[in-house]
Structure formats: structure tokens, C-alpha cells
Amino acid sequence: MHSRHIERIASRFIQLVIVLIFVAGVYTRNLSVVVNALVALGATFLPAILRRDWQIRLHPFLGMWLTTAVLLHAIGMLGPYHSISWWDHVTHTLSASVVAAVGYTAARAVEAHSDAVHLPQRFMFVYILLFTLAAGVLWEVLEFGARLTAEAAGSEAILVQYGLDDTIVDLLFDSIGAVLVALFGTATLSDTIDSLTEHFERMRP
Template identity: 80%
Template sequence: MWSQQSERVVGRAIQLAICLIFFAGVYTRNLSVLVNAVVALSATFLPAILRRDWQIRLHPFLGMWLAMAVLLHAIGMLGPYHYIDWWDHVTHTLSATVVAAVGYTTARAIDEYSDAVYFPDRFMFVYILLFTLAAGVFWEVLEFGARLAADAVGMEAILVQYGLGDTIIDLVFDSVGAALVALFGTSPLTETIDSLTEHLERTRT
């Protein structure tokens, strides 16, 4: 169903949309939109870099999923984060699935690469949740720090942070994203795990 051609077409469309968001930030002189659009656009090139430089085999769906996650975040900076209550929940859930996929793939590759490491399936479920929540906490701290720094210098905050209650809700949806990957999203990662293990073998050699 998903092919690299589909990934390229969808990826180019998403990159174009992010570029338009960037120019919207330029037009409105909105620093937060500009910075987040640049970061989002950079993230869309990550799958191609992994394939080219590390010879990592990625399911085409994974590249599109990452691109969609960063696109929705970039769109949110234009206003939906402020005006649509559920937008933040969607972006946190999507972003959490990406983080969970990275954590799961890395851990499984190390498990297969090293005879000294063994991760049981039950442990992996807990690990995915904890890994994703740790990344979520780091992100919330980053948002809080960005808000304090912006207030200190009298600038507009690059990241949006609405207080402790919002942080707790964000972490809840981070957990939802992690649980979705742990329960249903590990199968598309099998080939990526194998190629990452091969990369570790080549590095050791």
C-alpha cells in the first residue's frame, strides 16, 4: 500500500506546506512560527539522511508519519494551538508515537546486536512508556525554559506553554501515543530494526 514513491510525493507536499508556513511567519514577523517551521522542515529530511548515510531501511509510512507530525505542529504555531482545544492533544499524541518508535527501534536493535542484553516483551512495553514520558517531560521543561527566557528578554516565546495543568494533559496524551506504538505499531519497525542492527555490526567491524 505504501511505497517510497508515495512517501516522496506526500513528503514534497508537506515540505511545500511547511515552506508556506515559514513565509507566513516572515510576513507576520512571528519568530515562533519561523523557528518552528525551520525545525519542522529540517525533520522532514531525516528519513532520507538515515537511508543515505546510515543505510537504514525505513518503511515509507514512517517517513510520512514523521512529516505529518511536524507539519501539524508547525500549523499549530499559526494559531490552532491557541484557538482549537484538541489540536495540542493531537500533536502530542502523534509526536509521542514518533518518539516511542525511535525508542523501541533503538532498544530492539541493541537487544539483537548484543548477546549481553536481553529485553523481554513485557519489559519493552514498560520501556516504551517510560522512554516516551521521559522525552515528554524533557519537552515540557524545554517549553517552560523557553517561556522564562522569552519573558526575561521581552521577546515572544518560541514554544507554547500554558501551565501545570496543560503539562499534565500533554503527558497523558504522550502516554496514549506510546501505548499505541507498544500495542499496534511495532510490526512496521521490524525492517528498520534489522537494518539498524546491521549498521551496528558494520560499525563494530
């Protein structure tokens, strides 16, 4: 069976599961489950949009990589984030690897597109790590802001934040996701980088 066909089937299955999570959130009147399920469902359409509207070539593995990350996050909102100690570590590592892949792909495409930009390999390793950690810090700030807003409004938080110790551990696993991409993920991204560079060329005035 063709890898793109497998990706399509897996994507539809993941979307179905997320829809069921959304329904469960509506049934239990759990706002955090509902909102996170909607965001996760929207994210599952990104690979198709990038291919159709931007003509970006994505390896089928990359599409499943993204959709699996958002699926695990949506499932986590049903309870595993509270009841399974390692669930948060897995989702942070996987989500951070997606962020790292996006940062690496964009940087390499800009480098290929512009003669004025040169990014040495050693710098790229540091860049991927810092880019991912910056996104991780932003996410932790959003979680903290969501908690404060929920407390002020007297409602449940859409995102959950457990304190400084949890934030430090989250950033540690964000770093692991970034390092995994820097060490092992770059070859998988080469065709995507080439197609993103071609997209930049088409946009050149």
C-alpha cells in the same frame, strides 16, 4: 503507484506547506512560527538522510508518520494551538508515537546486536512508556524554559507552555502515543530494526 513514490510526493508537498508557513511567519514577524517551521522542515529530511547515510530501511509509512507530525506542529504555531482545543492533544499523541517508535527500534536493535542484552516483552512495554514520558517531560521543561527566557528578554516565546494542568494533559496524550506504538506499531518497525542492527554490525571494530 509504488509506496515509496507516494511517500516522496507526500514529503515534497509537506515540505512546500512548511515553507509557506515559514514565509507567513517572516511576513507577520512571528519568531515562534519561523523557528518552529525551520525545525520542522529540517525534520522532514531525516528519513532520506537515514536511508542514504545509514542505509536504514524505513517503511514508507514511517517517513510520512514523521513528516505529518512535524507538519501539524508547524501548522499549530499559526493559531490552531490557541483556537482549537484538541489540536495540542493530536500533535502530542502523534509526536509521542514517533518518539516511542525511535526508542523501541533502538532498544530492539541493541538487543539483537549484543548478546549481553535481553529485553523481555513485558519490560519493553514499560520501557516504551517510560522512554516516551521522559522525552515528554524534557519537552515540557524546554517549553517552560523558553517561556521564562522570552519573558526575561521581553520577546515572544518560541515554544508555548500553558501551566501545570496543560503539562499533565500533554503527558497523558504522550502516554497514549506510547501505548499505541507498543500495541500496534512494532510489526511495522521490524525491518527498520533489522537494518539498524546491520548498521551496528558494520560499525563493530
